[in-house]
Amino acid sequence: MTRRYDAVVVGAGFGGMGAAIELKRLGLHDLLILEREDDLGGTWHVNRYPGLAVDIPSSTYSYSFEPNPHWSRLFAPGEELKRYAEHVAVKYGLKPLMRFGVTVTGARWQGEHWEVSAGGEIVTARYLVTATGFLSMPRKPDIAGIDSFRGEVVHTAAWEPCDLTGKRIAVIGTGATAVQLIPELAREASALTVFQRTPIWVSPKPDLPIPPAVRKVFARLPLVQRAVRWLGSSVLELMMISGVVRYKQLRVANRLAELWCRAHLRRQVRDPALRDKLTPDYSFGCRRPTFSNDYFRTFTRPHVHLETSTIDRVDETGIVTADGRTEVDVLVLATGFDLWDTNFPAFEVIGRDGEDLGAWWRQNRFQAYEGVTVPGFPNYLSLNSPYSYSGLSYFTTIECQMTHMRRLFTAMRSRGASTFEITRRANDEFLDRMRTKVKQNTVFSLGQCATARSYYFNQHGEATLLRPTSTASAHRAAASFPVSHYDFSPSPSLCISTTRGAP
Structure with missing residues (x-):
């Protein structure tokens, strides 16, 4: 049976x-x-x-x-x-x-x-x-010719360790995953081109190491860590309620979140044309926002290029847009999930x-x-x-x-x-x-x-x-x-x- x-x-x-x-x-x-x-x-x-x-x-x-x-x-x-x-x-x-x-x-x-x-x-x-x-x-983009590309193609959800030093890399997508990945790729690539369809709201990331002494306190006094958790959860809840759920009643809070992200972008990107490309034209909260201290700054590096023209097709060695062609060794698909x-x-x-x-x-x-x-x-x-x-x-x-x-x-x-x-x-x-x-x-x-x-x-x-x-x-x-x-x-x-x- x-x-x-x-x-x-x-x-x-x-x-x-x-x-x-x-x-x-x-x-x-x-x-x-x-x-x-x-x-x-x-x-x-x-x-x-x-x-x-x-x-x-x-x-x-x-x-x-x-x-x-x-x-x-x-x-x-x-x-x-x-x-x-x-x-x-x-x-x-x-x-x-x-x-x-x-x-x-x-x-x-x-x-x-x-x-x-x-x-x-x-x-x-x-x-x-x-x-x-x-x-x-994982979602593979519906782009003509993508299967004909002779270089390496990798989706972020199927990443395998590889040496990218000196490679010409193209990234398709600028969601939360790409925000984490792009600064890392820029450290290895000889040339990095990011193909952006939709910009993302990004705010500063208050990321700090947690000292061993604090971790010992958390282990010995769980109530302390619970208090920290409650504080963090309260901040996230405030963001969610003000930015998304209670938008009608708290539009000003949503607007302040946008201004906070815009100020972060302005501090890191001085070029107004580049800054304009990286600025969303939709309301904060319509798409999942994220945190990063180095995403925007990466685009100011000389070997990093932000491409906002629509991709026409991919051929054996690169990506073709209405504005030209980019030769690529490695194609990274940060195109999210279906x-x-x-x-x-x-x-x-x-x-x-x-x-x-x-x-x-x-x-x-x-x-x-x-x-x-x-x-x-x-x-x-x-x-x-x-x-x-x-x-x-x-x-x-x-x-x-x-x-x-x-x-x-x-x-x-x-x-x-x-x-x-x-x-x-x-x-x-x-x-x-x-x-x-x-x-x-x-x-x-x-x-x-x-x-x-x-x-x-x-x-x-x-x-x-x-x-x-x-x-x-x-x-x-x-x-x-x-x-x-x-x-x-x-x-x-x-x-x-x-x-x-x-x-």
Whole structure:
């Protein structure tokens, strides 16, 4: 007989690990965590490009229940996030539950359990959790001739160590990843050309090393680090609320953020023509802003060129624009990820009555109740869902969803049930409430976002990624949503295992 798990979690990044930790706390120990990569960590395993670092203070980018006193800097480098992920997996007993190098291609609800197609086999589970991440499908630009280029082509999400000294490098893209990468490439390249379609809002980065003495205090007095975390989270929340969520009421704060970024650019770039090219023409917050102390300054170096002409094509040895041609040895694609076409969901999910989740989302708007559950898909938790991302730290979102899971499973068990499904009425009311808030208050509807080309917007032009409320509101909702919004039912033929298992 096919083994049945309590739950299958797809994704071994911080989202999937957080879900698994919560499921174990709830008494579900027979778990299987499937990961397509060869190790855990999600984006912090896949991304290895030079300059990789967290772009918000490290103290806020971690589980609140598992603080890390050992960050070396205020904005920790990527390898430290990877080590932190390893630490969490070991401490909470998650590694024995993980299978690596397994690609999930589909999942189907079979009346009382999920059948998951993974790595050429079928695994079954009472519950299915998808934690495949928002930024997990690298996007290759649709540029004529790009496959004919005879030099080296590398996407930032598939970076391999290589010697770039003296090379002529071209970078396509100027998002948050490129902001970290470009200054590093400029130190090695003989010539660096950056092809920019959309400039980005960049503010100074208050990045400082954390002295060993301070780290010792954090380790011995966790309350001190919690206070630092609270302070950092409060600053990020203020930025999010004033810049994005409450744009209607706090336009002046949004304008001050723009002026702060413009002043930073003016200090680092004296050439008005170059400065004009690097200045966004969309409102602050329409696209994810970032921090850097050396991004703007890099463009003032003699061997670095900013190209804003549209790319016409790529040929065997270079890039052709309307203004000329650039010879290139290495082509770096900092073109981000495909959220809305190949993600949401990342693989086929078939629910009750043969409903296809991807098709349903595209036909009926992208939606999920409290960013977690979807009507017609019983016992399914979609962590990276529309309206789920709350605040500027991904861990805010993760812990809100963990809280939602705790309340949901506790209510289900108190009723002697083992199957849950959000009602369509509750889901529709939540969707209407979120859409109204986006339309009436946020920068996405009231600001100038037409030229931002932001991944916050789906292919229908709707900003359905971020939850348009404060973090405090999101936490309250996760802890107190009406359990009557769910339908619960027993499934006596398949009881939840209470024994610990391993894949």
